[in-house]
Amino acid sequence: MAEKICVAVRVRPSISEESPSGTFWKIEDNRISLHKLHGTPISGLSYAFDHVFDESCSNSKVYELLTKDVIHAAVDGFNGTAFAYGQTSSGKTFTMNGSLNDPGIIHRAVNDVFQKIQMISDREFLIRVSYMEIYNEEINDLFAVENQKLPIHESLERGIFVAGLREEIVNNAEQVIKLLESGEVNRHFGETNMNARSSRSHTIFRMVIESKGIDTGSSDYSSSDAIRVSVLNLVDLAGSERIAKTGAGGVRLKEGKYINKSLMVLGNVINKLSNGAKQRAHIPYRDSKLTRILQTALGGNAKTSIICTVAPEEVHIEETKGTLQFASRAKRITNCAQVNEILTDAALLKRQQLEIEDLRRKLQGSRSEVLEQEILKLRNDMLKYELEREKLEMELEEERRSHKEREQHIRDQQLKIKNLSSLVSDGNRSSSQDSMKESPKDECNDFKTPCFKETSNNAFVAKRSNYSELPDFSPLPDSFSNVADEDTWFKMNKGYIADLDSLQTTPARKVQSFPPQDITPLHKFNLLYELHCQDCSNDNYKLELQNLKTQLELVIKEKDELQRKHEEEVQINRRLMGEISELKQELDLSNNSLESSAQRYGNLEREFQKLKDERDSLLQTVSESSKNITFLTDQKENILKDLNCEVQRRKDLEAEIKQFSVAFASRQRSLASIHGEFKSKIEKLRAEKLVRY
Template sequence: MEKISVAVRFRPPNQAAADLSSGFGGGDREWRIDDGSRVSLLHRAAGPVPGASFAFDHVFDGATTNEQVYASVVRALIHSAVDGFNGTAFAYGQTSSGKTFTMNGCDSDPGIIPRAIRDIFDTARQAEDREFLIRVSYMEIYNEEINDLLSLEGQKLQIHENLEVIESSAKNQMDSRDAIRVSVLNLVDLAGSERIVKTGAEGVRLNEGKHINKSLMILGNVINKLSENGKQRGHIPYRDSKLTRILQPALGGNAKTSIICTAAPEEILTDAALLKRQKLEIEELRKKLQGSHSEGLEQVVLKLRNDMYKSELERDRLAMELEEERKLRETLEHRVAEQQKKLEDLNNTSISAEHFQDSTQLDALKTPDSKYAPEDFVACRLRYSNDVEFSPIPETLDNVADEDLWARLNKGCVTDLDMLEMTPGLKHEESMQKDSTSAVPLEEPAEARCKRLEKDCISNHQQLEESKGRCVMLEKEIEMLRDENSSLQQEVSKYKQEDDRIIAEKQEQLEDAMMRCAVLEKELFRYRQDADRLAAEKQDLLGELNTEKQKMQELRKDISVITRAFSQREGQLTSLYSKSKAIVEHCKSSQVAALP
C-alpha cells in the first residue's frame, strides 16, 4: 500500500436529482469512470471535456458498498496499524456527499469505523503470540476546540504529545527482538467542505464555516507537502490547526493515509436541470409555507390562548369569591351597625334603669323568674333562636363542622371551605352560650347584655378586619392575574408578530426564488432563441458551404481541364520548338556547306 492513497467515491444520486437527470452526473454532462481509477467528464453530445479527466488510486461509483470501499482502501491500513504502523483514514467532501455514510455506514452495510474496530479486535485475537492494549478516544473539533465526546461533562481536551491508541507486546518476554509496538490510528469524519460564498452562512455558522475551511485548507497543505519529494518538502505546517496537530503522528513518518473524497453526482447540472431543481425547491418552500411552517407557532399560540382562557376563568372565579367576600363584609358591617344600634339602645335603657331610686322599684318591674336568674346570657337563646343564621348547633359539633352539616346549617350553601373553619367556631361559641341559658329566666341584665354585645361587636370587627384583609389579598391576586393575562396577551401578539415575520420572510424567499426562476426561464428562452437562430444560421452557412464546395469542385474540374489542355499545348509547343530547332540547325548546316 502506498503511503498516501486517494480514492473518490460517488454517492448514488438522490431521488430528486435522479428525477432531474438521466444518468450519473445529470443533464448534458456526466462523469464516467474508466477502469476503476480514472474519472472523466463527458459532454453527452460533444464527448470528453478537455482537461477534465483525473486519475486516483481508486474511483468508486454509486453501486460500491462500504464493504468494498473498506476492503480496497482501509483494510490494509488497519492491519499495518496492528503491526505497529501509524495510520489515518478520513472522508473529505461536500455536505451530503456521503462522508458519514462512508465512515459510519448503516445497519445493513456498516462503514469504515465499525469495520475497522471489528478488524482490529479480530486481528488482535488471532495474534496468539502477542498481547494488546488498545486505547480509544472519541472527539470533536469545533471552532478549533477539542470536545471529548466520551466525557459526560462535555470536557474540553488539550493536545498532549504522548501517543495513544494501539500497543502490543510479545507474550514471551524472552523474545526481545520485537518487544513493544505502538501505533496510532485515526478514523476521521471531516466536516463538509463548502465554499462559504455558496452557503450564504452568517453569524455563528459563518464563524464555524471559516474554522472548518481553514483547518481543511491546512490539512490539504500538510498532505500536499507530505506527497512531495522528501528533500523539497521543507516545513510541514502541522501546528497550524488542531486537526493537523492531532493527526500529525498518523500522517507523517512511517504513517499510511487513506483519503476518501466523497462526491455527489448531481453537482453537475445543466441550466435546464438547475431550473427544474429551483422549481422543486420553490415547490418545497410553498408546501412548507402552506403546511408545517406555522404549525409549531400555531400550537404555541393555541397553548397561550388556553393559558389565557384558564387565567380568565381563574380571574372570574376569584372575582366571584371577591364578590362573596364583599357581600359577607357588607352583612357583617350591617350586623355590626345593628349591634352598635342595639348597644346604644341598651345604654339608653340602662341609663333609664338608673333613674329608679332603689332596687326594689326595679325588681318590681321584673318577672318572678328573672329575679332568680344568674346575670349572664338571659334571653339570649330565645332572641336568636328565631334567626336562621343562629340556629342551634349540635353538641357534637365542637369547633369544626363537616361540609354536609355546614351545608344544612347554611341552607345548603357552602361557599368556601376556609370559612367553614372560622364561622362554625364563632357560631358554635355563641350557641353554646345560648344553650347554657336555656333553663334560666328570659330577661338579661342590661349591663351583662351590654358587655356581651360589646364582645360580639369586637369579634365581628375582627371578622370584618379579616375579611377586609382577605379582600385585599384577593384584589392583589386579581391584579397579578390581570398582569399575567396582559403579559400572556403580549406574548401571543409577539408570537403573532414572529409568525407574521416568518411568513413574510418565507414569502420573500418564495418571491425571490420565483424571480430567480423567472430570470432563469427568460435566460433559457433567450438561450433557446439564440440556439434556434444559430441553428438557422448554421443551416444557411452549411447551404453556402455546399454551394461553395460545388463551385470549388467545378473550378477544380475547370482547372484540371485547363491543366490538361495546357500540358497538351505545352507538349505541342515543345515538339514544335524541337522541330523548328531541328529545321534551324539543318538550315545552318546547309548554309555552312554551301559556302565556298
C-alpha cells in the first residue's frame, strides 16, 4: 500500500547562553516557522510536518508518536526504518540512543519488539540483530571489529545486504542491549568544536524479524505456514557540518568530507524521490553506501519514519533551514510497504520449497523411521508369538499324546488288576475244585475230609449250624476241637465258599476274635486254612493249602503293588491335567496379545500409508513448484533477453544518431562552405556591379 514517509522535526534545547537578537524558531502544533523577534513570521520559512517536537519533548513521546507504529509493523512483517538526520550536535544520537533517564528510540524499539512478540501467541519468532557503521565510506561490523570494509550485495532472496556482517540470534531485550553496548565501544566518535562527542560515522542497527504461524493443525496452508521476514533499520546518521564551524582538520576534516558527501547523496536521492514519478527516472542510490543500504527505506518496500533534529540557536539558522528543506522533500516521498511473505513469487516459491523440504525431511527422517522400526519390531514380536504358539501347541499335543498313553497304561493296569483279581478267585475256585478232584471218595468216609461241592443252584450259600441260625452269629465257630463237628464239616463241605469277600456280607458275630474291618481275603483264607489244618490230618492237602496260601499272598502283594502304581499314575495324571490347563491359559493369553498386535500393526500400516500419501502429495507440490520456478526463470530469461535487445537497439540507435550527427555536421559544414562561396560570389558580383555603374 502506497503511503508517505512519516517525517518529524525535533528541536533540541538551546546550549547557547546568548538570547536571540533577530529571529527565533516558533513551534505551533505540527508546524515550525521562523519569526522575527517581535513575533512576525518570516514568509517562506514556515514548515509543517507529521510532528514537530519542541525542546521539552522527551524521547518517550517521540517514540510513541513517530516510531512505534513502524516498529509494530515490523513485527507484523513489514520492513521498517527509522533514522535521525540533522546537522552536527543537533541531537540525533540523543534521540536514537537517549540517556539513562530517557532511553532513545533504539532501546525503546528493542523492548517494544520483544513485548509485542510475547503478546502474539499464534506465531513463533526468530530475531537476529546486527550493528554496522559506515565510516569514511567503508562498512565495518560493530559486533566484530575484525569484519572491516564489508561489501554490499544484492540477491532476489535477501534483497540488498552487507556480506559477512555478523548476525546474532537473540531471545530477549536485555541480550540486545548488552550487544548494543559492546558495539558502541567500537563506534567512531570524535571531538569537534561543535560536539565533544561527535559521531564520525553513520550507524545502522538492524533487526531481522522472522516469524511463522504456529501449526494449529488447520489445513489452511497460508495462515499457518507462511514465513514473514522483515528488516528493521534504526539509523543514527553523522551530522552535516561546516568545516569552518567544526574547525576540523586532519582526520576530522577527512571524516567531515565523507560525511558531507554521503549526506549530499542522501539529499539527492530524497530530492529525486520527492520530484514525483515522472522525474524519478534514475535515483542515485548507488552513489553512496548509505543510500544503497537504505534503498528499500527510501521509496521502496518499507515503512519509514525520519526525525530531523535541529538546533534552535540563531547561529545555526542556515543549517536548520537546510534540514527543514530536506525534511519537507522527504515528506513527499511515497513508499509502498507490503508484508514480506508475499514479496515476490520466487521468494514464496523458495519458501514453499524450503517448507516442503523440511516436511519431507521430517517425513523421511524421524517419523517414518520410527514407524518403520516399530512395524519391524511388531513383525518380530508377531513371529516370536507365532513360534511360541506353535511350540505350545506342540507341547500340548505331546502332553495329550502322553496323557492318552498314560490313560491307556492305567486302563491296561486296571485290566491287569482285574484279571489278576479274577485269576485269584479263579485260582481259589480251581484249587478247591482240584483238591476236591484229587481227594479219593473213600478217604472222605475215613477222614471226613472237607468236601467242597457246588451248591445245586450255583449260588453262594454259607450254611450255618443250628446255633448259628441266629442272625447275629458268624457262620464260623469260635474254636475248633480235634473232633470235627458234623455241622461244621457239613458247612465246609456243602456250603460252597468260593467268594471269600461275600463272607463279609454275613452279619457280624456278636463275639468276634478279630475286627470285621481287618478281614482281608488273606485273613479269611488263613482262617479257613487254620480251620482245615486243625481238622485235617492229610499232609498232602495241608501242603497244597500251604502252596495256595503262598500263591495268594504273592498275588495279593502284586495287586497291592499295582494298586499303589495306579494311585501314583492317577496323581501324575492330575498334576499333568493341571499343567495342561495352565498351558491352555497361556496359549489363550498369547492368542489375545497376538490379536492386539495384529490390530496395532494394522493401524500402523494405515498410518504409514497415510504418511506415504502425504509425502506423495508433497512431492507433487514440489514438482509443481519446480515447474513454476522453471517457468519464472524462463520468463526472467526472456525479459533479460528483451532487455538486452532493448539495450542493443538503444546502442544501435545511439550509433545511428552519432552517425547522423556526424553526417549532419559534415553536411552543415559543406552547406556553410557553399553558403560562404555563394556569399563571396554575390559580394563579388555586387562589387562588379558597383564598378560597372
